[in-house]
Amino acid sequence: MPEPRWLDDDEFRAWIGYRRMRLLLDAQVNQDLTRESGLSAPDYDVLSALTSSEGHRRRLTELADRMLWSKSRLSRHIGRMEQRGLVAREGCETDARGSVIVLTEQGLRTIREAAPGHVASVRRHLIDLLSPEQIDALGTIAETVLAHLAPDEDLRR
Amino acid sequence: MPEPRWLDDDEFRAWIGYRRMRLLLDAQVNQDLTRESGLSAPDYDVLSALTSSEGHRRRLTELADRMLWSKSRLSRHIGRMEQRGLVAREGCETDARGSVIVLTEQGLRTIREAAPGHVASVRRHLIDLLSPEQIDALGTIAETVLAHLAPDEDLRR
DNA sequence: ACCATGTCGTTGACGTGTAAACAACTGTGA
DNA sequence: TCACAGTTGTTTACACGTCAACGACATGGT
Numbered sequence: 001m002p003e004p005r006w007l008d009d010d011e012f013r014a015w016i017g018y019r020r021m022r023l024l025l026d027a028q029v030n031q032d033l034t035r036e037s038g039l040s041a042p043d044y045d046v047l048s049a050l051t052s053s054e055g056h057r058r059r060l061t062e063l064a065d066r067m068l069w070s071k072s073r074l075s076r077h078i079g080r081m082e083q084r085g086l087v088a089r090e091g092c093e094t095d096a097r098g099s100v101i102v103l104t105e106q107g108l109r110t111i112r113e114a115a116p117g118h119v120a121s122v123r124r125h126l127i128d129l130l131s132p133e134q135i136d137a138l139g140t141i142a143e144t145v146l147a148h149l150a151p152d153e154d155l156r157r
Numbered sequence: 158m159p160e161p162r163w164l165d166d167d168e169f170r171a172w173i174g175y176r177r178m179r180l181l182l183d184a185q186v187n188q189d190l191t192r193e194s195g196l197s198a199p200d201y202d203v204l205s206a207l208t209s210s211e212g213h214r215r216r217l218t219e220l221a222d223r224m225l226w227s228k229s230r231l232s233r234h235i236g237r238m239e240q241r242g243l244v245a246r247e248g249c250e251t252d253a254r255g256s257v258i259v260l261t262e263q264g265l266r267t268i269r270e271a272a273p274g275h276v277a278s279v280r281r282h283l284i285d286l287l288s289p290e291q292i293d294a295l296g297t298i299a300e301t302v303l304a305h306l307a308p309d310e311d312l313r314r
Numbered sequence: 315a316c317c318a319t320g321t322c323g324t325t326g327a328c329g330t331g332t333a334a335a336c337a338a339c340t341g342t343g344a
Numbered sequence: 345t346c347a348c349a350g351t352t353g354t355t356t357a358c359a360c361g362t363c364a365a366c367g368a369c370a371t372g373g374t
Contacts, residue, residue, distance in 0.1 A: 010292050010293055015283070015284065018299055022179055024307060072333080123164075125306065130301065136167055141174075142177065144291075227363090228322075315374100320372100321368105321371095323367100324366080325365085328364105329363105
Protein backbone atom coordinates (compact mmCIF):
# COMPACT_ATOMS: atom_id res chain seq x y z
CA MET A 1 0.00 0.00 0.00
CA PRO A 2 1.61 3.32 -1.02
CA GLU A 3 0.72 6.65 0.58
CA PRO A 4 -3.03 7.05 0.87
CA ARG A 5 -2.90 10.82 0.59
CA TRP A 6 -6.54 11.59 0.06
CA LEU A 7 -8.16 14.58 -1.61
CA ASP A 8 -9.26 17.39 0.68
CA ASP A 9 -12.62 19.10 0.19
CA ASP A 10 -11.46 21.67 -2.34
CA GLU A 11 -9.54 19.12 -4.32
CA PHE A 12 -12.46 16.74 -4.32
CA ARG A 13 -14.79 19.51 -5.41
CA ALA A 14 -12.49 20.38 -8.30
CA TRP A 15 -12.10 16.79 -9.48
CA ILE A 16 -15.76 15.79 -9.23
CA GLY A 17 -16.79 19.11 -10.69
CA TYR A 18 -14.49 18.60 -13.61
CA ARG A 19 -15.90 15.14 -14.25
CA ARG A 20 -19.51 16.28 -14.09
CA MET A 21 -18.83 19.34 -16.20
CA ARG A 22 -17.16 17.20 -18.79
CA LEU A 23 -20.16 14.89 -18.90
CA LEU A 24 -22.88 17.51 -19.16
CA LEU A 25 -21.07 20.17 -21.14
CA ASP A 26 -19.91 17.82 -23.86
CA ALA A 27 -23.32 16.19 -24.08
CA GLN A 28 -25.01 19.55 -24.46
CA VAL A 29 -22.59 21.00 -27.01
CA ASN A 30 -22.66 17.81 -29.07
CA GLN A 31 -26.41 17.71 -29.01
CA ASP A 32 -26.67 21.31 -30.16
CA LEU A 33 -24.19 20.63 -32.93
CA THR A 34 -25.96 17.54 -34.19
CA ARG A 35 -29.38 19.12 -34.08
CA GLU A 36 -28.34 22.25 -35.93
CA SER A 37 -25.96 20.86 -38.51
CA GLY A 38 -26.27 17.08 -38.64
CA LEU A 39 -22.60 16.78 -37.72
CA SER A 40 -21.30 14.76 -34.79
CA ALA A 41 -18.51 16.17 -32.67
CA PRO A 42 -15.92 13.90 -34.33
CA ASP A 43 -17.23 14.99 -37.74
CA TYR A 44 -16.73 18.60 -36.78
CA ASP A 45 -13.24 17.94 -35.49
CA VAL A 46 -12.20 16.27 -38.72
CA LEU A 47 -13.64 19.00 -40.90
CA SER A 48 -12.10 21.64 -38.69
CA ALA A 49 -8.66 20.07 -38.86
CA LEU A 50 -8.89 19.76 -42.63
CA THR A 51 -10.11 23.33 -43.07
CA SER A 52 -7.05 24.67 -41.32
CA SER A 53 -4.67 22.55 -43.41
CA GLU A 54 -2.89 23.66 -46.57
CA GLY A 55 -4.93 22.87 -49.63
CA HIS A 56 -7.64 21.52 -47.40
CA ARG A 57 -5.87 18.18 -47.47
CA ARG A 58 -3.71 16.09 -45.21
CA ARG A 59 -2.10 12.68 -44.95
CA LEU A 60 -4.10 10.30 -42.81
CA THR A 61 -1.32 9.71 -40.31
CA GLU A 62 -0.60 13.42 -39.93
CA LEU A 63 -4.26 14.09 -39.33
CA ALA A 64 -4.49 11.28 -36.80
CA ASP A 65 -1.42 12.53 -34.92
CA ARG A 66 -2.71 16.06 -34.84
CA MET A 67 -6.10 15.00 -33.57
CA LEU A 68 -4.70 12.47 -31.11
CA TRP A 69 -6.74 9.74 -32.78
CA SER A 70 -5.64 6.27 -33.72
CA LYS A 71 -5.11 5.66 -37.43
CA SER A 72 -7.68 2.92 -37.27
CA ARG A 73 -10.32 5.19 -35.86
CA LEU A 74 -9.61 7.92 -38.36
CA SER A 75 -9.61 5.49 -41.28
CA ARG A 76 -13.03 4.21 -40.28
CA HIS A 77 -14.41 7.63 -39.65
CA ILE A 78 -13.11 8.97 -42.94
CA GLY A 79 -14.79 6.05 -44.64
CA ARG A 80 -18.15 7.11 -43.26
CA MET A 81 -17.64 10.78 -44.01
CA GLU A 82 -16.55 9.86 -47.51
CA GLN A 83 -19.85 8.12 -48.10
CA ARG A 84 -21.65 11.26 -47.02
CA GLY A 85 -19.61 13.30 -49.45
CA LEU A 86 -17.89 15.43 -46.80
CA VAL A 87 -14.33 14.33 -47.58
CA ALA A 88 -12.55 12.33 -50.26
CA ARG A 89 -9.53 10.07 -50.41
CA GLU A 90 -6.66 10.59 -52.81
CA GLY A 91 -3.55 8.52 -53.34
CA CYS A 92 -0.27 10.05 -52.18
CA GLU A 93 2.22 10.94 -54.91
CA THR A 94 5.37 10.49 -52.91
CA ASP A 95 4.37 7.36 -50.99
CA ALA A 96 2.29 4.69 -52.66
CA ARG A 97 1.07 3.38 -49.32
CA GLY A 98 -0.22 6.73 -48.23
CA SER A 99 -3.64 8.22 -48.61
CA VAL A 100 -4.48 11.89 -48.54
CA ILE A 101 -7.75 13.11 -47.10
CA VAL A 102 -9.30 16.06 -48.89
CA LEU A 103 -12.13 18.32 -47.88
CA THR A 104 -14.84 18.38 -50.54
CA GLU A 105 -16.85 21.40 -51.60
CA GLN A 106 -19.78 20.03 -49.69
CA GLY A 107 -17.64 19.43 -46.63
CA LEU A 108 -16.43 23.01 -46.71
CA ARG A 109 -19.94 24.34 -47.11
CA THR A 110 -21.17 22.16 -44.29
CA ILE A 111 -18.66 23.28 -41.70
CA ARG A 112 -18.99 26.93 -42.73
CA GLU A 113 -22.69 26.69 -42.08
CA ALA A 114 -22.18 24.80 -38.82
CA ALA A 115 -19.48 26.98 -37.31
CA PRO A 116 -21.49 30.03 -36.18
CA GLY A 117 -24.06 27.91 -34.39
CA HIS A 118 -21.37 25.80 -32.80
CA VAL A 119 -19.49 28.80 -31.50
CA ALA A 120 -22.74 30.22 -30.17
CA SER A 121 -23.35 26.95 -28.34
CA VAL A 122 -19.89 26.99 -26.78
CA ARG A 123 -20.47 30.58 -25.72
CA ARG A 124 -23.88 29.84 -24.29
CA HIS A 125 -22.84 26.84 -22.23
CA LEU A 126 -19.32 27.83 -21.20
CA ILE A 127 -17.56 30.97 -22.33
CA ASP A 128 -20.27 33.54 -21.64
CA LEU A 129 -20.83 32.08 -18.18
CA LEU A 130 -17.29 32.89 -17.10
CA SER A 131 -15.45 36.09 -16.26
CA PRO A 132 -12.32 37.03 -18.25
CA GLU A 133 -10.29 35.96 -15.22
CA GLN A 134 -11.93 32.56 -15.22
CA ILE A 135 -11.38 32.15 -18.95
CA ASP A 136 -7.74 32.91 -18.41
CA ALA A 137 -7.52 30.57 -15.44
CA LEU A 138 -9.07 27.74 -17.41
CA GLY A 139 -6.62 28.28 -20.26
CA THR A 140 -3.69 28.25 -17.89
CA ILE A 141 -4.89 25.15 -16.08
CA ALA A 142 -5.27 23.32 -19.37
CA GLU A 143 -1.83 24.39 -20.54
CA THR A 144 -0.28 23.26 -17.28
CA VAL A 145 -1.85 19.84 -17.50
CA LEU A 146 -0.99 19.47 -21.17
CA ALA A 147 2.62 20.49 -20.55
CA HIS A 148 2.78 17.67 -18.03
CA LEU A 149 1.08 15.04 -20.16
CA ALA A 150 2.72 15.87 -23.48
CA PRO A 151 5.86 17.87 -22.66
CA ASP A 152 7.55 17.81 -26.03
CA GLU A 153 4.81 17.70 -28.62
CA ASP A 154 3.25 20.77 -30.15
CA LEU A 155 -0.38 20.16 -29.48
CA ARG A 156 -1.74 23.37 -30.85
CA ARG A 157 -4.58 23.52 -33.31
CA MET B 158 -27.14 33.70 -40.35
CA PRO B 159 -27.30 34.67 -36.65
CA GLU B 160 -24.58 36.72 -35.00
CA PRO B 161 -21.15 35.38 -35.88
CA ARG B 162 -19.59 36.52 -32.61
CA TRP B 163 -16.33 34.63 -32.74
CA LEU B 164 -14.04 33.57 -29.91
CA ASP B 165 -11.16 35.90 -29.13
CA ASP B 166 -7.68 34.54 -28.43
CA ASP B 167 -8.18 33.94 -24.72
CA GLU B 168 -11.53 32.34 -25.22
CA PHE B 169 -10.21 30.12 -27.97
CA ARG B 170 -7.26 29.11 -25.82
CA ALA B 171 -9.59 28.16 -22.99
CA TRP B 172 -11.95 26.13 -25.18
CA ILE B 173 -9.29 24.28 -27.15
CA GLY B 174 -7.27 23.78 -24.00
CA TYR B 175 -10.26 22.31 -22.26
CA ARG B 176 -10.88 19.90 -25.12
CA ARG B 177 -7.28 18.73 -25.29
CA MET B 178 -6.99 18.43 -21.55
CA ARG B 179 -10.15 16.37 -21.47
CA LEU B 180 -8.74 14.07 -24.14
CA LEU B 181 -5.31 13.51 -22.65
CA LEU B 182 -6.11 13.69 -18.96
CA ASP B 183 -8.96 11.22 -19.13
CA ALA B 184 -6.95 8.86 -21.29
CA GLN B 185 -4.05 8.94 -18.85
CA VAL B 186 -6.09 8.52 -15.69
CA ASN B 187 -8.13 5.71 -17.22
CA GLN B 188 -5.02 3.96 -18.41
CA ASP B 189 -3.43 4.17 -14.97
CA LEU B 190 -6.59 2.84 -13.40
CA THR B 191 -6.93 -0.09 -15.75
CA ARG B 192 -3.30 -1.06 -15.51
CA GLU B 193 -3.21 -0.99 -11.73
CA SER B 194 -6.58 -2.44 -10.87
CA GLY B 195 -8.14 -4.00 -13.95
CA LEU B 196 -11.08 -1.62 -13.62
CA SER B 197 -12.30 0.65 -16.37
CA ALA B 198 -13.39 4.18 -15.52
CA PRO B 199 -17.08 3.25 -15.77
CA ASP B 200 -16.43 0.24 -13.51
CA TYR B 201 -14.86 2.52 -10.93
CA ASP B 202 -17.75 4.97 -11.13
CA VAL B 203 -20.31 2.25 -10.53
CA LEU B 204 -18.41 0.76 -7.62
CA SER B 205 -17.83 4.19 -6.16
CA ALA B 206 -21.51 5.13 -6.36
CA LEU B 207 -22.51 1.85 -4.73
CA THR B 208 -19.93 2.16 -1.98
CA SER B 209 -21.38 5.47 -0.91
CA SER B 210 -24.94 4.16 -0.86
CA GLU B 211 -26.79 2.81 2.16
CA GLY B 212 -26.34 -0.92 2.50
CA HIS B 213 -24.06 -0.85 -0.53
CA ARG B 214 -27.13 -1.22 -2.69
CA ARG B 215 -29.30 0.90 -4.93
CA ARG B 216 -32.18 0.69 -7.35
CA LEU B 217 -31.04 0.66 -10.94
CA THR B 218 -32.93 3.79 -11.92
CA GLU B 219 -31.67 5.73 -8.91
CA LEU B 220 -28.15 4.72 -9.71
CA ALA B 221 -28.57 5.69 -13.34
CA ASP B 222 -30.01 9.10 -12.42
CA ARG B 223 -27.24 9.78 -9.97
CA MET B 224 -24.55 8.85 -12.46
CA LEU B 225 -26.24 10.62 -15.36
CA TRP B 226 -26.29 7.36 -17.31
CA SER B 227 -29.12 5.91 -19.31
CA LYS B 228 -30.86 2.95 -17.75
CA SER B 229 -30.00 0.93 -20.79
CA ARG B 230 -26.31 1.62 -20.43
CA LEU B 231 -26.30 0.87 -16.74
CA SER B 232 -28.27 -2.33 -17.19
CA ARG B 233 -25.78 -3.61 -19.75
CA HIS B 234 -22.79 -2.55 -17.71
CA ILE B 235 -24.16 -4.13 -14.56
CA GLY B 236 -24.60 -7.32 -16.54
CA ARG B 237 -20.92 -7.39 -17.36
CA MET B 238 -19.83 -6.49 -13.85
CA GLU B 239 -22.15 -9.14 -12.49
CA GLN B 240 -20.38 -11.78 -14.55
CA ARG B 241 -17.09 -10.65 -13.07
CA GLY B 242 -18.52 -10.95 -9.57
CA LEU B 243 -18.21 -7.25 -8.71
CA VAL B 244 -21.92 -6.62 -8.18
CA ALA B 245 -25.10 -8.65 -7.92
CA ARG B 246 -28.74 -8.14 -8.81
CA GLU B 247 -31.56 -8.57 -6.33
CA GLY B 248 -35.28 -8.24 -6.82
CA CYS B 249 -36.97 -5.26 -5.22
CA GLU B 250 -39.40 -5.99 -2.39
CA THR B 251 -41.68 -3.03 -2.86
CA ASP B 252 -41.79 -3.03 -6.65
CA ALA B 253 -41.78 -6.29 -8.55
CA ARG B 254 -40.47 -4.57 -11.69
CA GLY B 255 -37.48 -3.16 -9.91
CA SER B 256 -34.02 -4.55 -9.52
CA VAL B 257 -31.58 -3.62 -6.83
CA ILE B 258 -27.86 -3.55 -7.51
CA VAL B 259 -25.68 -4.71 -4.66
CA LEU B 260 -21.95 -4.43 -4.16
CA THR B 261 -20.40 -7.84 -3.54
CA GLU B 262 -17.58 -8.61 -1.14
CA GLN B 263 -15.25 -8.90 -4.07
CA GLY B 264 -16.46 -5.61 -5.50
CA LEU B 265 -15.81 -3.88 -2.20
CA ARG B 266 -12.36 -5.38 -1.92
CA THR B 267 -11.58 -4.43 -5.51
CA ILE B 268 -12.44 -0.75 -5.18
CA ARG B 269 -10.72 -0.48 -1.80
CA GLU B 270 -7.56 -1.76 -3.39
CA ALA B 271 -7.95 0.46 -6.44
CA ALA B 272 -8.77 3.72 -4.69
CA PRO B 273 -5.34 4.77 -3.36
CA GLY B 274 -3.68 4.27 -6.73
CA HIS B 275 -6.48 6.07 -8.48
CA VAL B 276 -6.28 9.06 -6.18
CA ALA B 277 -2.52 9.11 -6.65
CA SER B 278 -3.03 9.17 -10.40
CA VAL B 279 -5.47 12.06 -10.19
CA ARG B 280 -3.00 13.92 -8.00
CA ARG B 281 -0.10 13.23 -10.30
CA HIS B 282 -1.79 14.33 -13.49
CA LEU B 283 -3.99 17.15 -12.24
CA ILE B 284 -4.31 18.16 -8.62
CA ASP B 285 -0.66 18.35 -7.66
CA LEU B 286 0.11 20.38 -10.78
CA LEU B 287 -2.16 23.20 -9.68
CA SER B 288 -1.97 25.86 -6.99
CA PRO B 289 -4.71 26.05 -4.35
CA GLU B 290 -6.06 29.09 -6.18
CA GLN B 291 -6.28 27.13 -9.40
CA ILE B 292 -7.99 24.22 -7.66
CA ASP B 293 -10.52 26.62 -6.29
CA ALA B 294 -10.97 28.32 -9.66
CA LEU B 295 -11.57 24.98 -11.38
CA GLY B 296 -14.15 24.01 -8.78
CA THR B 297 -15.95 27.31 -9.20
CA ILE B 298 -15.90 27.11 -12.98
CA ALA B 299 -17.37 23.63 -12.88
CA GLU B 300 -20.07 24.69 -10.45
CA THR B 301 -20.98 27.65 -12.61
CA VAL B 302 -21.33 25.52 -15.71
CA LEU B 303 -23.28 22.84 -13.86
CA ALA B 304 -25.64 25.40 -12.35
CA HIS B 305 -26.37 26.51 -15.88
CA LEU B 306 -26.81 23.06 -17.39
CA ALA B 307 -28.72 21.44 -14.53
CA PRO B 308 -30.16 24.29 -12.46
CA ASP B 309 -32.53 22.35 -10.23
CA GLU B 310 -31.01 18.94 -9.75
CA ASP B 311 -28.72 18.06 -6.92
CA LEU B 312 -25.76 16.71 -8.74
CA ARG B 313 -23.54 16.05 -5.81
CA ARG B 314 -21.80 12.77 -5.21
C1' DA C 315 -62.80 -4.03 -10.04
C1' DC C 316 -61.23 -2.14 -14.30
C1' DC C 317 -58.95 0.30 -17.78
C1' DA C 318 -55.67 3.81 -19.35
C1' DT C 319 -51.45 5.51 -18.81
C1' DG C 320 -46.92 5.51 -17.15
C1' DT C 321 -42.63 3.46 -15.22
C1' DC C 322 -39.01 -0.25 -14.61
C1' DG C 323 -35.55 -2.82 -16.48
C1' DT C 324 -34.15 -5.58 -20.45
C1' DT C 325 -33.29 -6.54 -25.14
C1' DG C 326 -32.39 -6.32 -30.44
C1' DA C 327 -30.59 -3.66 -34.04
C1' DC C 328 -27.37 -0.64 -35.02
C1' DG C 329 -23.25 2.77 -34.99
C1' DT C 330 -18.84 3.45 -33.48
C1' DG C 331 -14.21 2.79 -30.88
C1' DT C 332 -10.18 -0.46 -29.86
C1' DA C 333 -6.58 -4.00 -30.45
C1' DA C 334 -4.32 -6.99 -33.32
C1' DA C 335 -3.22 -8.79 -37.66
C1' DC C 336 -2.45 -7.82 -42.26
C1' DA C 337 -0.69 -6.62 -47.14
C1' DA C 338 1.62 -3.18 -49.44
C1' DC C 339 5.23 -0.37 -49.52
C1' DT C 340 9.60 2.39 -47.91
C1' DG C 341 14.23 3.06 -46.75
C1' DT C 342 18.55 1.80 -44.68
C1' DG C 343 22.75 -0.91 -44.06
C1' DA C 344 25.56 -4.78 -45.55
C1' DT D 345 21.14 -4.58 -55.08
C1' DC D 346 19.06 -6.89 -51.76
C1' DA D 347 17.27 -8.54 -47.51
C1' DC D 348 14.91 -6.77 -43.58
C1' DA D 349 12.97 -3.97 -40.15
C1' DG D 350 9.72 -0.31 -39.92
C1' DT D 351 5.54 2.43 -41.72
C1' DT D 352 1.10 3.15 -43.81
C1' DG D 353 -3.57 2.44 -44.02
C1' DT D 354 -7.17 -1.05 -43.88
C1' DT D 355 -9.66 -4.74 -41.98
C1' DT D 356 -11.45 -8.28 -38.74
C1' DA D 357 -13.17 -9.41 -34.36
C1' DC D 358 -14.81 -7.64 -30.50
C1' DA D 359 -16.47 -4.35 -26.58
C1' DC D 360 -19.48 -0.90 -25.59
C1' DG D 361 -23.20 2.89 -26.03
C1' DT D 362 -27.67 4.50 -28.04
C1' DC D 363 -32.33 4.28 -29.61
C1' DA D 364 -36.57 2.17 -29.88
C1' DA D 365 -39.52 -1.45 -28.70
C1' DC D 366 -40.96 -4.56 -25.36
C1' DG D 367 -43.21 -7.29 -21.32
C1' DA D 368 -44.08 -6.83 -16.72
C1' DC D 369 -45.82 -4.26 -13.29
C1' DA D 370 -47.67 0.14 -10.76
C1' DT D 371 -50.94 3.76 -10.17
C1' DG D 372 -54.81 6.82 -10.40
C1' DG D 373 -59.50 7.85 -11.95
C1' DT D 374 -63.99 6.01 -12.76
